[in-house]
Structure formats: structure tokens, C-alpha cells
Amino acid sequence: MAEFRLETERLILRSWQDSDRAASWAMAQDEEVMRYLLTLDRAGADAMVDRFMAMEAEHGHTFWALERRADGAFLGMCGMAPPRPPLVEYEVGWRLMRHAWGQGYGQEAARATLAWAWANRPMQTIVAITVVENRASWTLMERLGMARAADEDFEHPALPEGHPLRPHILYRIGRPA
Numbered sequence: 001m002a003e004f005r006l007e008t009e010r011l012i013l014r015s016w017q018d019s020d021r022a023a024s025w026a027m028a029q030d031e032e033v034m035r036y037l038l039t040l041d042r043a044g045a046d047a048m049v050d051r052f053m054a055m056e057a058e059h060g061h062t063f064w065a066l067e068r069r070a071d072g073a074f075l076g077m078c079g080m081a082p083p084r085p086p087l088v089e090y091e092v093g094w095r096l097m098r099h100a101w102g103q104g105y106g107q108e109a110a111r112a113t114l115a116w117a118w119a120n121r122p123m124q125t126i127v128a129i130t131v132v133e134n135r136a137s138w139t140l141m142e143r144l145g146m147a148r149a150a151d152e153d154f155e156h157p158a159l160p161e162g163h164p165l166r167p168h169i170l171y172r173i174g175r176p177a
């Protein structure tokens with residue numbers, strides 16, 4: 001399979017490599033990054049990379065690895081997943097190393113993902129999900145022009161009832177005219 005590579009002004013969204021596993025594990029151990037996400041142990045962090053690689057092999061896109069052009073630093077991930085239960089639409093998503101926050105990298109990577117999606121896939125809508133406490137994530141959704149579907153809050157079925165991360169909110173954006 002051809003390696004995926006999408007460049008923006010400051011970033012590269014690209015296929016995962018085995019050499020990303022150590023940095024991905026470092027990100028998974030940062031409690032601030034993982035505050036609103038499910039904890040991962042080393043095996044879980046590797047399994048996540050495996051899933052993203054398999055997703056790209058099957059669908060041609062994934063939550064890609066994110067690299068800074070200037071120095072090749074691993075910054076995290078951003079990209080798009082195909083519809084996966086409980087979602088029935090494509091999902092844009094992001095997770096950045098703590099040192100990469102607050103510089104507009106999330107928005108730059110997400111805009112590139114959305115532009116790639118509209119140009120290369122026929123879907124009419126893309127969604128993003130998070131927990132209401134994750135202000136950094138949903139304000140990014142708003143900066144991207146996504147709108148909250150307030151009547152589509154849902155309980156994430158992957159989490160047990162009563163889990164604090166179970167209630168989710170959903171944002172959506174439509175294909176530009």
C-alpha cells in the first residue's frame with residue numbers, strides 16, 4: 001500500500017510507522033493528554049496504532065500520525081475514521097502531545113483532514129464527538145465551523161453505565177457548497 005502523506009504549512013499528516021510507537025506510548029502516558037480519554041497501557045497503545053494502520057489499509061484513511069515539518073517531531077494524530085458504531089457518519093478526530101497544544105496545530109491538521117475528505121470521499125457530513133468537559137476539543141470543533149447537534153447527545157456504548165466519560169456530545173459539518 002502506498003504511504004499516505006498530506007502536507008500543510010507546518011505539518012505532515014502521514015501513515016503510521018512502527019517507529020511512532022514509542023512516541024505514541026509517551027503521549028498515552030501523559031495524564032493531561034488523556035484526561036478525557038480512556039487510559040491505555042503499553043499493549044493498548046500499540047493496539048491502537050495497529051487499528052489505525054488496519055483502518056488505513058482498508059479505507060485509505062485513518063487518524064493519521066502527525067509530524068512537524070520543521071523538525072520531524074511526532075506531534076500526535078489527526079484524521080478521519082469511517083462510520084463505526086455507534087456513529088453512522090465519518091468522524092474527524094485529534095490528539096496532540098501536550099507540548100504541541102495552543103499553537104493552532106489541531107486546527108491546521110483538522111482543516112487539512114476535512115479538505116482531503118471533501119475532495120476524496122463522497123460523504124455529505126462529517127461528525128466529531130467528545131465529552132462536554134473537553135472544552136479544548138469542542139472549541140476546536142466550533143473553530144472548524146462544526147455545529148453541535150444538541151439533540152444528539154449520546155451515551156458511548158463502549159463504556160460502562162455510570163462511567164464519567166460515557167456521556168458524549170456530537171458536532172457536525174456539512175459538505176461545503
Ligand SMILES: CC(C)(COP(=O)(O)OP(=O)(O)OC[C@H]1O[C@@H](n2cnc3c(N)ncnc32)[C@H](O)[C@@H]1OP(=O)(O)O)[C@@H](O)C(=O)NCCC(=O)NCCS
Nearest residue numbers: 033094095096101102103104105106107129130136137140
Ligand atoms: C483538543 C486538542 C487537539 C486541541 O489542540 P490545539 O492545537 O491546541 O487546538 P487549536 O488548533 O484549535 O489551537 C487553538 C489554540 O492555539 C492558539 N494558537 C496559537 N497560534 C495559533 C495559530 N497560528 N493558529 C491558530 N491558533 C493558534 C489559539 O489562540 C488557541 O489557544 P487557546 O486554546 O488558549 O484558546 C488538544 O488540546 C489535545 O490534544 N487534547 C488532548 C486529547 C484530546 O482530548 N483529544 C480530543 C478527544 S475528543
